[in-house]
Amino acid sequence: MFCRDGAGCIAKRSVYDVKAYNHNKFLLASRVVLDDxxxxxxxxxxxxxxxxxxxxxxx
Incomplete structure (x- = not known):
């Protein structure tokens, strides 16, 4: 995949006839409490x- 200068690259795929854009999400937490x-x-x-x-x- 080639990316334009000054722009991010986002992968595209079809999901149920809808064009979906794959991109990452990040969650940074100083502390999380688990179910237990x-x-x-x-x-x-x-x-x-x-x-x-x-x-x-x-x-």
């Missing part, structure tokens, strides 16, 4: 899925 009550510090989460409640069940 334990916590983790300095967490980096990377995904191509959107970080919204609608997208959460599709992990």
């Amino acid at each position: 009550g334990t916590s983790r510090s300095n967490v980096v989460f990377q995904s191509s899925g959107n970080l919204t409640p609608w997208d959460a069940p599709t992990r």
Whole structure:
């Protein structure tokens, strides 16, 4: 893929006849609490899925 000068590259694909744009999302957290009550510090989460409640069940 060639990218234009001064512009980012975003991959395109078809999903159910809709053109989808694949791109990464990053979540940086100083601390997260897990379901069992334990916590983790300095967490980096990377995904191509959107970080919204609608997208959460599709992990």
